[in-house]
Amino acid sequence: MLHAGGILLYEYASDNVSLANAGAAARAQGPSTLASNPAGLVFLPGTQVSGGLQLVQGHLSVDTDVGSIPGDDSGNIVEWMPGGSFFVSHAVNQALSVGFGLYGDFGLAGDYDEEWSGRYFVQDASVVGVSLAPSLAYRLNEQWSIGLGLRAVYGVLENHVAVDNNPLGIGNFADGQLHYKGDDWGYGANLGVIYQPCDGTRIGLSYTTAVDLEFEDRLSIDNLRPALSSLLEARGILGAPLRIDMSIPQTATLSLYQALDAQWALLASVGWQDWSEFGRVGIELDSDNPTSATVDRQYRDTWHLAVGGQYQATPALLWQAGLAYDSSAVSDSERTFDTPMAESWRLATGVSYAFDRGAELNLSYAFIWMGDMPVSQSKGLNGRISTSGEFADAGIHVLSSSITWRY
Incomplete structure (x- = not known):
């Protein structure tokens, strides 16, 4: 079996992390707005440059059930993972602004113990996308602004999975291992509009197109039993080019930014992601049927709801907080070990602190709670290879820091 998939992120090393994406398409308070709504660039005076760093650490490990194939524990599959971003904006005149962004808002990675119980489904898998986004925005009048960003995404898909060298359950051959790594460029666009009926109120609507990626690598398997190697070679599979198609989903987000007074502001967002058009991530090989393949995972569209607030404690110090909910792209029965997705x-x-000379530092923290995620997978003759268990109390911590210079 072959499959491909992934996850979209609201955390991309910007101050958006501290709001859980609340108000993202309407806020327009820094150059990172071009990632959530390029129309927001017209609200940024002068030239602004922002750079960010981020660390992600997960609590994601599988408690396997009795009856699963023998093996070690999975271990924590998401250790510390770094990330970063860069954004710049420039107001050409009162009506026209341009910008550029480099950021990663798409990806998923899991590193299991190589000898764990579910090694025949995944040992480690990652799909990472980095976006380059030149953008421009135009102010139509005092109320309406529009924006367009072109998006070039460089994606990398990598996967390792064990191959059972004893497909009939007899013999005592050590496992083989399948390796796959492919990369590709995909292209899309970010579109946005912001309506400002009065000072202190902004309503933003943004849309991102789908981005298609085609990964290709040659099927490579180490330590494969000679009989299986001969079978794959005879069928023209071993060493043959293998292509995996994948689409980063299209999205739509509607946001509100409402200043309540000189200190307080309320923010909210509702979003939609087209996961039903998405496939799978990972690679498997059924040694009893090495030509089988599938890309349909029965994903469903997801919805995002977020609310947040800002408090200007002093002229220099801004506090932000947010709460968000995302529905799940998969049901419990469709979840697999390579993409442990759930409602979250x-x-x-x-906090953001404004220094002299137009520099502002932001420090953010987000906790993503996914709870208990049961998983059950089987393959081989009569489902002989079977692993089931649960990601118990699954959660992810995100630490982010960014600094913005304004000229």
């Missing part, structure tokens, strides 16, 4: 809650907070 985000709780986030952070």
Whole structure:
């Protein structure tokens, strides 16, 4: 079996982390707005440059059930993972602004113990996308602004999975291992509009197109039993080019930014992601049927709801917080070990401090709670290879820091 998939992120090393994406398409308070709504660039005076760093650490390990194939524990599959971003904006005149962004808002990675119980489904898998986004925005009048960003995404898909050298359950041959690594460029666009009926109120609507990626690598398997190697070679599979098609889903987000007074502001977002058009991530090989393949995972569209607030404690210090909910792209029965996705809650907070000479530092933290995620997979003759268990109390911590210079 072959499959491909992944996850979209709201956390891409910007102050958006501290709001759990609340108000993202309407806020327009820094150059990172071009990632959530390029129309927001017209609200940024002068030239602004922002750079960010981020660390992600997960609590994601599988408690396997009795009856699963023998093996070690999975271990924590998401250790510390770094990330970063860069954004710049420039106001050409009162009506026209341009910008550029380099950021990663798409990806998933899991590194299991190589000898764990589910090694025949995944040992480690990652799909990472980095976006380059030149953008421009135009102010039509005092109320309406529009924006367009072109998006070039460089994606890398990598996967290792064990191959059972004893497909009939007899013999005592050590496992083989399948390796796959492919990369590709995909292209899309970010579109946005912001309506400002009065000072202190902004309503933003943004849309991102789908981005298609085609990964290709040659099927490579180490330590394969000679009989299986001969079978794959005879069928023209071993060493043959293998292509995996994948689409980063299209999205739509509607946001509100509402200043309540000189200190307080309320933010909210509702979003949609087209996961039903998405496939799978990972690679498997059924040694009893090495030509089988599938890309349909029965994903469903997801919805995002977020609320947040800002408090200007002093002229220099801004506090932000947000709460968000995302529905799940998979049901419990469709979940697999290579993409442990579920409905999630985000709780986030952070502070921004404005220094002299137009520099502002942001520190943010977000906790993503996914709870208990049961998984059960089987393959081989009569489902002989079977692993089931649960990601218990699954959660992800995100630490983010960014600094913005304004000229």
